[in-house]
Amino acid sequence: xxxxxxxxxxxxxxxxxxxxxxxxxxxxxxxxxxxxxxxxxxxxxxxxxxxxxxxxxxxxxxxxxxxxxxxxxxxxxxxxxxxxxxxxxxxxxxxxxxxxxxxxxxxxxxxxxxxxxxxxxxxxxxxxxxxx
Amino acid sequence: xxxxxxxxxxxxxxxxxxxxxxxxxxxxxxxxxxxxxxxxxxxxxxxxxxxxxxxxxxxxxxxxxxxxxxxxxxxxxxxxxxxxxxxxxxx
Numbered sequence: 001x002x003x004x005x006x007x008x009x010x011x012x013x014x015x016x017x018x019x020x021x022x023x024x025x026x027x028x029x030x031x032x033x034x035x036x037x038x039x040x041x042x043x044x045x046x047x048x049x050x051x052x053x054x055x056x057x058x059x060x061x062x063x064x065x066x067x068x069x070x071x072x073x074x075x076x077x078x079x080x081x082x083x084x085x086x087x088x089x090x091x092x093x094x095x096x097x098x099x100x101x102x103x104x105x106x107x108x109x110x111x112x113x114x115x116x117x118x119x120x121x122x123x124x125x126x127x128x129x130x131x132x
Numbered sequence: 133x134x135x136x137x138x139x140x141x142x143x144x145x146x147x148x149x150x151x152x153x154x155x156x157x158x159x160x161x162x163x164x165x166x167x168x169x170x171x172x173x174x175x176x177x178x179x180x181x182x183x184x185x186x187x188x189x190x191x192x193x194x195x196x197x198x199x200x201x202x203x204x205x206x207x208x209x210x211x212x213x214x215x216x217x218x219x220x221x222x223x
Contacts, residue, residue, distance in 0.1 A: 031223055045222070046141050048215070051192070052222075076222060088223055108223055116190070117222025118141035130142040131221035132188075 002056045002072075004049050004117075006079040009089050018073050023093045027100035029108055031088035033081050039123040045078040045087065048116040052076070059110045067103035069094050074107060076117060133210035135164060142218045146174050161191050161203040161214055178216075190217035 001014070015026060033043050060072040071093040081087060090107050094100035111117075122128045133155055139147045153164060162185065169175040178189055184200065185191070191198045192215040193206060208214070 046144075047222070048140050048217070051195075051215075112220070112223040114190070114220060115222050116140065116217050116220055118218065119221045120141070130218065132219050 001075060002053060002060060003075045004047050004052055004056075004078055005075065006077060009075050009077070009086050011086070011089055014073055014075070014089060015091060018071050018091050018093055020070055020093060022095060023070050025094050025097040025100040027092045027094070027097070027104040029088070029090040029104050030086060031108075033083050033085050033087060035083055038121070039125065040083070040121045041124045042080055042082045042122045043087075044080050044120045044122060044128070045076075046118045046120070047076070047078045049078075052116050055115045056111070059107055059115070062110070063092065063103040063106050066106065067092075067094065067099040069099060069103045072103070072107065074111075076111070076115075078117070080122075133159075133208065135159070135208055136211075136213045137164070137168070138213065138215045140215075140217055143177075143216055146172055146177065147216070155208070159208045160206055161193060161198060161208065164208065164214060165191070165203075165216065188219040190220075191215070192217070 056074050063069055063072055069092050073091040076088045090104055092100045092104040120128050120130045135153045137153055138150045165178055169178050178185060180186060185203055191203050194213055
């Protein structure tokens with residue numbers, strides 16, 4: 001599944017749905033809103049959903065080809081997320097752990113490199129600023 | 133000719149989510165963005181001191197990402213859609 005959504009992600013259900021008897025490994029990456037100690041209360045995510053989903057599909061196909069993955073799931077959230085909430089889940093299913101870890105790493109680095117998603121910190125005083 | 137400009141995040145707050153721009157004669161994406169930045173007083177946000185687009189800014193024409201060179205030598209046509217992205221920060 002490739003998706004950008006406002007709703008929270010049921011990670012356990014996603015792992016079950018993506019499981020396949022050919023897999024010996026499912027590598028799961030979960031990105032969360034962290035407390036940097038900078039009085040940040042929440043983070044607002046904005047995406048150009050059409051292009052971002054096309055880019056995520058391209059990245060999933062590249063990772064599948066490059067690392068021989070059996071399945072790839074990528075779900076990124078947008079909208080206002082509070083501290084500790086899930087931002088992103090990646091599941092890379094593979095026959096062996098090496099390909100799964102490498103594929104999952106490739107996917108997150110490519111997302112960070114060019115997928116059109118932006119975040120704005122909102123702090124406890126009500127001020128906000130976009131990340132560069 | 134009429135060009136549609138769409139922008140996101142920090143740039144949406146400067147240029148608006150979507151706007152129609154009227155241009156006369158030959159225009160490139162860089163020319164359109166440069167004129168718009170001059171109007172909004174935000175030239176340094178998009179352009180370097182040498183007048184080139186900052187490398188971390190993405191320009192998309194009708195769904196295709198343009199290289200820095202293409203933003204300078206691609207002629208826009210009536211009905212084109214230009215999208216401008218600030219640096220991304222997803223994940």
